Amino acid sequence: MPWTLGVPLLADESLSSWLVRAALRQGCDPLALTGAIWPGWRVWTRDVDRDIPLARLSPLVKASGIPAAKFQQAALRGACERINGHPLSDNRTWPWLLALGTRNRVRHSGQQCCQLCLAQDATPYFRREWRFAWHVGCPLHGVTLIDDCPVCQAPIEPHRLVAEDGHLSQCSRCRFDWRHTACTPISQDTLRFQQIADEVLQANPVILGKKGVTASDWFAATAFLLGVIRRASHRPASALTHTLRSLEIPVTEGLLPVTGLPFELLAVSERSTLLTATQRALDVGLVEIFAAFRKNEVMATALHDPRKPPPMVIRSIMATGTTHQKTPRSGLQKPHQPKSERAVRAAWARLQRRMKTEIP
Incomplete structure (x- = not known):
């Protein structure tokens, strides 16, 4: 009843x-x-x-x-x-x-x-x-x-x-x-990304790079771009970072969450900053971004983890020009090295995150 x-x-x-x-x-x-x-x-x-x-x-x-x-x-x-x-x-x-x-x-x-x-x-x-x-x-x-x-x-x-x-x-x-409580204004670029993503979820097909793709293709391509931006913020002196900055896509250490956690586990402030940069990249356009990567000889391995291939919609764009490959690494193991300062800070941030939830 x-x-x-x-x-x-x-x-x-x-x-x-x-x-x-x-x-x-x-x-x-x-x-x-x-x-x-x-x-x-x-x-x-x-x-x-x-x-x-x-x-x-x-x-x-x-x-x-x-x-x-x-x-x-x-x-x-x-x-x-x-x-x-x-x-x-x-x-x-x-x-x-x-x-x-x-x-x-x-x-x-x-x-x-x-x-x-x-x-x-x-x-x-x-x-x-x-x-x-x-x-x-x-x-x-x-x-x-x-x-x-x-x-x-x-x-x-x-x-x-x-x-x-x-x-x-x-x-x-x-x-x-x-x-x-007092409220914090939201970035207009971030809000624009949010509104576009909401529209994509309801549309089929959607437009990406002047061609029609599925909603899942759009989200996969956007997730790839977001990952590229995170990798660039970890390498401020790299050709990847230089290229993104030349396109006026913001890439700073502030875009790299100290915890190193996946996007779905990040705080709202960290996700907001990353989405602002991702929207700037979408404004430039995928074809234009990859053309700049080829011009500056950005290695394919700088864009993604070699163990995880990019989505098909990205691979089709990457295949339109020369792909720069890095010389394979030697199979010899490096001697044990102390962890970097960034790795220690990330481990400490993750520990603090767990401790925050366990306070009675």
């Missing part, structure tokens, strides 16, 4: 947001609600926003009175498989989807929000689009999203709220209400 207090899915609401709101509406903790719906299934140890398995939908439909189709439409799997062009494994990070970094019920990251959107909501809730890694700002309010508590710097973890909290717009650790 459905709950006496119905909780409808709101426009573009994420599944985890709805589950938390449903629990608070029933006057209980999210953990208690999901335990009653799915005894023995630890739903909060997984990324429920991706999807709810078909076998688990029946008790949820029965309890909520909401058709299964609406829950499936709210899930992110369909959009993410369109972005990647193939089915996705449950046990791996999904490209372009923020990773939660789950350890039991504790999260390292993955949730973000706009304080002004929450402030204007009659009932605060989290949007599906806030889970996409290219979403770093709010186009409605022109501000940067937040991905941790401005007061205690804890990750945003709505599922760890309790019945007494009443709403989602507060920190589950220090209980600070995010609706009362």
Whole structure:
């Protein structure tokens, strides 16, 4: 029998947001609600926003009175498989989807929000689009999203709220209400990339380099460009960096996140900076960029990891000119060397990131 207090899915609401709101509406903790719906299934140890398995939908439909189709439409799997062009494994990070970094019920990251959107909501809730890694700002309010508590710097973890909290717009650790914090303006280049990516997700085909490609091709090419920019920022004196700067594509050490983590695990500030540079590269154009690479004799191995070939849409552009190859390295092993300062700083930053989530 459905709950006496119905909780409808709101426009573009994420599944985890709805589950938390449903629990608070029933006057209980999210953990208690999901335990009653799915005894023995630890739903909060997984990324429920991706999807709810078909076998688990029946008790949820029965309890909520909401058709299964609406829950499936709210899930992110369909959009993410369109972005990647193939089915996705449950046990791996999904490209372009923020990773939660789950350890039991504790999260390292993955949730973000706009304080002004929450402030204007009659009932605060989290949007599906806030889970996409290219979403770093709010186009409605022109501000940067937040991905941790401005007061205690804890990750945003709505599922760890309790019945007494009443709403989602507060920190589950220090209980600070995010609706009362100052906002940071978002870069227009970053916001432009975000809006283009949103349009690409809905279009088929899309235009890239004056030719029609699929949405998955566009996202693959953009991810490749983003990787090239990260590699260049690690090599400030290289021909790659010189070429990008000559095209007025910003490449500085500030573009290289100190943790060295994948894009889907980076903080919103780091993703915003990288997306600004990526949008400048898209403005220049792929054909023009690779022509400049050939002119400056940028090695193909400087653009990507040789163990991971570039996407087909990039390979077709690279094949239109001469590819400069680097002389193969000797098979002799180098003697043991101390780790570089950058490697030590990256390890320390990752340790600090883990420690932040474990503070009681």
